[in-house]
Amino acid sequence: MQLLNGRASGVSISQTSSAPGAPTKIQIRGAGSINSSNKALVVVDGLPGVDPTSISPDDIKSIEILKDASSAAIYGTRAANGVVLITTKSGKKGDMLVNFSAGYGIQSVAKKIDVLDGRQYMETLNAIRSDAGQPLIFTQRQIDSIGTGTNWQNEVFNQAAPVQNYQLSISGGGDKHDYYAGLNYYNQDGLVQHSNFKKLNFRTNFNFNAKEFLRFKLNMNFTRGIQNSILVTDGVNEGAGPINAAIQFDPTLPVGLDAAGKYYANSFIALDNPLALLNGISNETLSNNLYGTFTTEIEPVKGLVGTIRLGGALSSSMGSFYRDRSTLNGLASRGAGSKSGTDNAQWLAEFLLKYDKKWGRNHSLSLLAGTTFEEFLYQGLGASSIRFLSDVTGADLLQSGDNDQGDNVSSFKDRNRLNGIIGRINYGYKDRYLLTASFRNDGTSRFSDAQKFAFFPSGALAWRVSKEPFFNSLLPMVTDFKWRISYGELGNQGIGNYQTLQTLVAGGAAIFGNSILQGVVPARIPNRNLRWETTQEFNTGIDFSLWNNRISGSVDYYIRNTRDQLFSKPLPSVVGFTSIMINAGAVRNTGWDIQLNSVNIDKAAFSWSSSFNMSFLKNEVTSLPPSIPQIITGSTGGFISNYQIVAVGSPMQSFYGYQADGIFRSADEVALSSQPTAKPGHIRFRDQNKDGKIDATDRVILGDPFPDFTAGLNNRFVYKRFSLDLFFQLVSGIQTLDANVLESFYPTNEYRNRIARYYEDRWTPQNPDAAYPSGVNPSAYGGAFSINSFTILDASFLRFKTANLSYSVPLSSSKTFRAIQVYLAADNIVTITNYEGFDPDASNTGSEAISKVNYNSYPLNRTIRMGINLQF
Template sequence: MGTETQFGAAANGEATIQQGNQSNYLIEGTLNFSENYGIHTIDAVAGMTFQRFLTDRNFMTANDFPSDATFTYNMGLANPELVEINSDRFSNELVSYIGRVNYNLLDKYLVTATVRADGSSRFGEDNRFGIFPSGAIGWRVNEEPFMESAEAISNLKLRASWGKTGNQEIGNLQFITSFGTGPNAVLGNQIVSSIDPSNLANPELKWETTEQIDFGIDFGLWDERISGSADYFHKETSDMLVSIPVPSSTGFNSRLQNIGSILNTGFEFSLDTRNVTTSDFNWRTNFNISFLDNEVQDLGETVNEIVIGGPGQVGQAAIIREGDPLRSFYGYEVEGIWQTDDDYSNAPAGVEPGSIKYRDTNGDGQITGEDRTLLGDSFPDVTWAITNNINYKNFNFRFSFEGVEGVSMLNVNMIDTFFPVNFRRNKLAEPYLNRWTPENPTNEWPSFVNPLSQGQKTVNSYTVQDASYIRLRTVRLSYNLPRSVLGGAIRNASIYGMAENLFTIDDYIGPDPAVNPNANANFRIDWNAAPLVRTFTLGVNLGF
């Protein structure tokens, strides 16, 4: 930053250089076997894989330059006492031994068995490997003789599967104590650097394991005029890798541990229909829908609940508690706005007309942390999508909708509006334009005159919002040029127009209810997210 900027001027010029390399090495070797023994078919695979991830980075920051002219091209011009240099290097390895056998009897009885042993350098030597078996069976019922009279059924298959998978995504060096750059100290009038522990080691860390059972059916009717599938799944994750709060006397806030279990259950359905099929006109529809229920089953013997923090000024945002969905949003329920003629005799401290009215859930006459309650979670109850594809002669028209119901998201932009870090920050317009005043005694938005008078209750039923939506995702119209008008080397050609994200129906106050910049599907937080853009495209496809 040059001296013409606010921060650059304070440092008399500030320059930063960051460089890094990421490498991924993969070695795989497999043996394959396949043989047909009359009515029996067997194929098998055995093998081993090794993968290594390596990252190295260098950092340099310098201040106090005699001129802005050299930018970052001559860092040696900076004040040598104001130069910071740092670097790091870390890696992790995965090794896997895999085996799979498929057995097919009469092409209607199907069996699959799989086992893999995965080893990760992210765990200690005693817990480095995890064994993850799985198996599946299938029965093509429509191939049985007793189905010959069921002419309408063109396909009927029953499926069942069971399996275990592992998770080791915890970062590196969590099972041992690692060290990083500590604060500088002054000894004998000299600045001396130091090192300090970067984590609280846990040598007992091991693989997080997910065990899943599925039951499904595939079907087709009237020569696949109608086809689809239905599935039920029961998925339990145990030995969860979770950061648990620890006493501050340890020098850390948390420690990574294997505790508890989470259960996900649900149904998934898909349906494909050929609504109209003629020589000139075809209309096909695809529809899928899923239902999900998430619940924390167990947190071990020593932990009752875990309160999770959010980004920036949010503070405590969610809770992990037995019987509730994972990372449920946890905060204060808003009943409305204090009005001029309300009874203030038992009102909490700091309340005045136009203040937010929080629910006293425990009835003690005060609004404290004990009044927090569940405000929603990041797991949608229902997710669905529908696509229609219509062909008429050389024209093709396709459009698709998608929807999500029963999901919440923490809106940090709304938090910034209610509890701004400073009053010069941008805020959402609607709450301020329709705020409470004596002339506009609304019961929806507060006055914002003194937003911190009751404390910074950032997570509440205003800032945790319903993120359900219905969206017209894609509309596409194309025309295939007849071969009679094509010449030369052009085999086929089409022109098309396409629009994406045309409109969204939702109650979310923010750019987009589907965007989740927190990048964690289990903890949806909207923080200055850019919405999905509405795009219009015209194009030509040529085949030679």
């Protein structure tokens, strides 16, 4: 999906991580659900819910994005957040075509975090100790002998990580059939050592016209992937992973092993050596994904087509994790290993009847009716152990471990079903006036019998004004002009299974007398009145082209309201459950989507064309349950919490904390402030309610995870057989919580390393006008106050994202090749941003999360690629 990143208006596609095999976060026109899924639906060749990473980009023919509710209505229950339609390639009548492409690239870290080097680290820690009136840690002789020390990021990151991509495809067809088959191999080494991803993908598409009235289509795709990942967790200290450790570990320690054969460690720092976390932990996931559709089309009379589409997706994965004794946690547990496996199945049956009819030259009618059935089956298991006899076998021999509490095993199995009835009518008059009306009656097994089904209508009108007789005489330069308006409703049931039922879960062990017995406990408080979350969307826009399509584009304005939120309502602790699912609350997304295409120069030997898009978005919570004026949530790293707020009038998951008013420069400023216990050099917080003290009531919204404005610009230059594409991406008005910055301001331990910027201009008596606090006793202005405008950062950026230069080799005398193209390309070339971290576009909160938090984030890769495309 990175093919679309920044290239489509109204679509936010961000990298959750640059790690090999990492997922992509797709949001279309914001996010409307506070607690349920906000993920866009991906449909591949008619099969909904496909993982887009399982597709080879070379197999894709076209990508279409359905943003408004009316156009997405046909896909029903999971389309409330927009739809991405992917159509894969098919063959054509004629001789067999053979295509082969080979690409090779070198990745490097686009940006490293500038931390204190060895000498700066020692001098800074000594200076802070001196300012606090405490004994120094390092002698001057030690400082003079250290030099720059060890940059642990250089030790953890690969200087050059290769990436390879190979594709072989054949296609062709005859009078009654066509075929396409593609084989792809992808191999990417990560920027962090011991991380990589390998993927083998095979696709076949076959179409057969058995009779004039009978057609068959088969689409199949198989993907096998092997991913080796570094430890990236939401943990803290030794459990945080090598990237976190590379930023915070002691730069005065050398690389390698000490005299005892162990990695060097600082006993005061409560942090593992980054190389121990790299070399002492293995984390491998093997996945298989098979999906496809078989379609039968019957046309008994002209214009009447019956379609039967049967589809399925089978996916399985096996994860293996082991932490050996070379790590601090591994040594404490004498080895820790686990295995986990999942096996999922999705089945689709779709029955459609479509009738198309034209009357004369003016009238056209299309009717569609049908029903769909989907079933989803999930099962999995996991097992873990500690105290292994040896590290040699890793997680492949879990029974060699020893748990005091017995075997640590778990398993699950569940299922849900969807059923929908579809109806749609399209009418056109003179291709000038266009009407669409549709409905869906959708049902889900996730709700009780009384609430299972809901009705969702939609409609759209379009007027091609340019076909009116009066139009050309008024505006002769306008080739085409169409006005559109639509309204639609869609349902969302994106919550866990069995929320309306009382189920039991294993509740652990209980002691009765001298016996330990296993038992079960209720899983939740069920809500049998739970019903569909509903998205209502109004959209109006224009499509236009000028001067015979030299300039073309579209402008859209939308209002998307999501009501009856599937809302997790907090409960008092005395109830025994933390929350209950209810329908309450509403969210509104409004915005503009603008697309503009132009042919700037069109000569025989040279052409220049441009494509520009931009979007404006406002997200707002418009209502919450009467008893809940706001919800404060958020937890990261085990030491950062309550940093997000859901409140009426503000964007969802806004960052919530204290507004800083600079730094106290003197004791006189402290005496006049609302922080009488502060010291010069501490952060001065704004007393929002003017009550003479700083407390939780002074917290305000500091930002939100939704960009105010996004834009993308692609320029294509063609000179004879050369073509050059340049793409730029802009994201503005988005904020993030950066835990690395927070830990630099408020280190868990004084021996942790810090980001250099915040200590090169820290407050001292000699530097009272500094931009950043003193670092002396940071807990005095941290703790509950650590979420503030210093640690919530602007993540806006302008990126020169892609440059691609290609050359088509002349083949006038070749009898072997039909086409040869060579190319040289670069990705993530330059990023202009004030953000201090690796990548302002990243977030490690996952592909479905709304929030934007950077903690243990993987660095952005800058890639130089070259390749060749051959056609036989």
